[in-house]
Amino acid sequence: MTTTSVDATGRVSGGAAGPSPAAPGPDRRRRRKPPGTPQTWTAIGFAAPLLAYLAVFYAYPLWRNIELSVHDYTVRAFVLGNPEFSGFEKYAEVFASDSFGTALLNTALFTVVSIAFQYAIGLALAVFFRANFRLSGVLRALFLVPWLLPLIVSASTWAWMLNSENGIVNSVIEAFGGEQINWLTSPDTALTSVIIANIWLGIPFNLVILYSGLQQIPSEMYEAASLDGASARQQFWRITVPLLRPVSAITLLLGFIYTLKVVDVVWIMTTGGPGDSSLTLAVWSYREAFGTGQPDFSPAAAIGNLLIVIALVFGFLHLRMQRGWEKS
Template sequence: MTQTRSVGAGAAAPEGVAARAVAAPSGRTTSRRSRSTRWAAVGFAAPLVVYLVAFYAFPLWRNIELSLHDYTPRAFVQGNAEFVGLDNYSDVLSSRTFWPALRNTALFVVVSIAFQYVLGLALAVFFRQNFRLSGVLRGMFLIPWLLPLIVSASTWSWMLNSDNGIINSVLGAFGVGQVNWLTSPEWALVSVIFANIWLGIPFNLVILYSGLQNIPGDVYEAASLDGASAWQQFRKITFPLLRPVSIITLLLGLIYTLKVVDIIWIMTTGGPGSSSTTLAVWSYREAFGTGQPDFSPAAAVGNLLILIALAFGFVYLHLQRRQEQS
């Protein structure tokens, strides 16, 4: 009996050892794989993290720090600026330039985005027909987008010149008197809005045209068989199915238009007076445009623009969440 139990125990032991021997390498292999996967994820994420910290987090922190101190050019070099808290924001909000700049920013952004989107959508629907020379014409519409902004702004400044601009020459041929597009407080903001609309149409055209390509053609064929007109197809099919692309297009356009400086600065430098001064132009002028840099108020104005952009970003996230839930 004792010998039998001994043999049984001896037979059972190798089976347990073998099971552990099989399980141990398998566990070690799984652990190694998970570690290698984590390191691979870290390796792929590291460049992105470095990029975000270097080009987003640090500049944002630096901008906030500038707005909370009194940075004169001397203090900026020496690094001994006085901490003033929210005084720069108080000075900005109580400035006589703030409300005109805020109004001009609202008009510049809303009118520009509205016309850019409507004209871009109309062109996208038009080019969806894929007629002859469609690709060539689409390429020509991209020219404003491809030109350097300084070239585009300079061209518009020449065309809108009061004395020898081509637009006044054409208007004069129809008996319209001289219009001071860039030097009149009534027309300066309108002029820069015209230029910005022209520059933004190609972006809207490209994004919305790409969105239209994702709408199945079978849907339009079924609507045609049901007797739907072109307008009914646009209202019931195109516009609703294009809504997600439209929202992101409008959001990107808003963020870009909020920070437009070069077009306005080259054409009018924000004048005459403050008639075409936006918040972005005001920030640039405080920091670099007067010959006496005032970095702290400029940073405060820039941070206000960031807050406005963030607010619209949260609105977009809210709309997207509602759309996913519906």
């Protein structure tokens, strides 16, 4: 989540600080220029690199991806460029595959459980850090470290910590009289293992966003509440939770969209195995295309497009919610 989470912050702060009617002065509002004036062409000129970039490096790869999914691309056809058109056959194959049910269920578990824990722990920490105690700034900054590390670094560290024979986790469990757990190599625990690592990775993102959300709740509210004799618990449920609702919703939705895309962590720790036991849709797509000796791009592209559709549905939900708040 290193990459994904940061751009989310930019977006969230952009959304929160964006054009709300009250904030900027009237001189900052848009003034429509009549079309065809030199001004318009200048604007297009400055945006031209981006427009060209989006067309060549976003639209074209996506188009190629759709094309891959509706053709039967064997390795040979891939190099020669003469695949057979197969329509939605590849999609049907994906849906009928034995791995599909497992991958769908794993994806649901992976995203929902990861996000639930990331959010709960992130919120608890944000509330904890809201009180300005000694060193709180430094400690809060240190919490960001997992977020900054390259994913391969965190994932391989976790893989070694969860190693069956030499891992520190099993060593602690055995010291307390427990039995050795084959975290990454047993089908029963592989998914749990990658979820644990992913929760750890996502806590900083949740902490940062929820903390900045808490900063926007006026402290007078808490002061008034404690004057009225409200307990800390009452303050949390009656003030923090309701006033944090918009920020929470955005955090959860972005978390969902970004967890859906996760490949690296799972791939590095378990490669989706053993068998299909920790296979998610994104990892499945990666495995079909690049993970085995024999690349199978057409089904991989079909799975990828399915992922885009799921992400977009929730993305639109996010945009609608954001728009709703900007209006209110």
